[in-house]
Amino acid sequence: MKGLALRLRIRAAWRALRNRSVALKLSVRLIVAGLLGMLVARLADLPQDYWIVIAALLVVQGSVGATLVTGRDRMIGTLFGALAGGLVALLLQPETMEERSLAVIITLGPLAVLAAFRPPMRIAPVTAAIVLLADPSHTHIVESAAYRVLEIFIGTLIGFAVSLFVLPARAHKQLVGQAAQSLRLMEDLLRHYENSFGQKPPDDRLDSLHERLRTLLAEVETTVGEVRRERANRMAEAPDPEPLARNLRRLRSDVVFIGRTLAQPMPRPVATRLSPVFEEVAETIRSHLRQAARAYETAAPPPSLADVEAALAHFSDALEQIRYQHLTQPLPTTEVGQIYALPFTLDNFQENLRDLDARIAERQSDPRRSLDKERKGDPQTGQQPQ
Structure with a gap:
């Protein structure tokens, strides 16, 4: 022992x-x-x-x-x-x-x-x-x-x-770490929303997470300029960093819109029907973000979007059932708008996740990816690959 x-x-x-x-x-x-x-x-x-x-x-x-x-x-x-x-x-x-x-x-x-x-x-x-x-x-x-x-x-x-x-540190490698950490913070935010569907979540925890994410994305913007400087001076062969920074900003906007949609409690009949389905969607998206962060760090192939697409299709079916049963007819216009804003945001999220996979594919094709694979083991757990 x-x-x-x-x-x-x-x-x-x-x-x-x-x-x-x-x-x-x-x-x-x-x-x-x-x-x-x-x-x-x-x-x-x-x-x-x-x-x-x-x-x-x-x-x-x-x-x-x-x-x-x-x-x-x-x-x-x-x-x-x-x-x-x-x-x-x-x-x-x-x-x-x-x-x-x-x-x-x-x-x-x-x-x-x-x-x-x-x-x-x-x-x-x-x-x-x-x-x-x-x-x-x-x-x-x-x-x-x-x-x-x-x-x-x-x-x-x-x-x-x-x-x-002397122990040179390339801005591109810093950008890789910042991007992966940003994706993990988005995952934490989605976990919070997943557990608070249908009820107003506490603000203190959310404010802390959003502040950390804003600060990190500001660091990403600074690092992007440094990567461009290295590329301009032929000190790096990394892909153009701007599409990645743009994608991270859009993903954060999707998370923010989900939070705004769930800031007020959903009507009880609708929340009862959508809550388990939304939990499935949030879980699959969180899993995709987690896998994407790991893939971007290790220059591995992007994860599959099949589970996310299946979960979103299930969510659309549940929403169609609510419409078919006329559960939204007696609701005020603001509450109806709140309900239908969520699938619109989730569709945008799916498109931005697809763009994220494209950025991961660019990272995988980076000729210097072998340098990053020298860091063996999971950076979060320290476990060695099997």
Whole structure:
């Protein structure tokens, strides 16, 4: 028994580490970037070489795509800010503190407006201020601007190199995990609705699940941009990520519409007839989402929609029986609309699940899928394949 308990603890610890592998890898990259930046700074012997270390640490992000975007923005903003500060310094030739303060105000005004409308330029006002406020007894302002650009560029290149060669994390693999987690959250929401058909579900649990799903889909949108950056720089051969993000948004809308339809209790005669049938539909859709999440993670073939189609056909038959028995005639128009909105939403859900299967098929045909299959075992249970 002690040996079994020890193995369970080791397995649980291993799952916890694997679930936090992205954060751990980022920590290693930051450490390497800092140490390498310090080494290069010592060898370069520049006036303010600590900017090399700072730039290297700021550029390294969770994925290669995010690092490319951050590094590109930092290099452009630094160059623009240094040029603006150097130009104003050449024109005004500030010597006293009052003159330098005036030069800073003149420079920061346009740069601040530009940064407000162009987020990649946010570093430009900072660089310009550093250049103009540099101690003139050590270096000339123009020379300081040139050094600043050189230091930031060296640090940025170090960040690029570390992200590419030290435990590189591709944005596409992050997108795979985010998509699978989104599908599992939708499954949880459907389980909640399945158990509350015909009665108003509690709001606290729903609000928490919906908030988590909204946050996760916002992360998906960010990761999609990073994947596109990697694809544009020929660092990834992954499929276009936008159809997947669009499909996830539509699936979430379907879940939301189901929740709105069931937000108010169904009329009792109708709820009695539809409740067991809806439970069957919800169970099959949840099973499909669960299998789809696993298939997308492992680049496996998409699951079959046959069970979902059969359950929806059964639901349509039950609804036709309700219509045939005239159970909806005495009901108000709002309640009739509530009843017939549900099959419309479920039909949309089926179409979006079919589109999801197409995205899984694209994932299966990804030439890099073998890299993802190196992660053996179920990421949720840690069990090894039989």
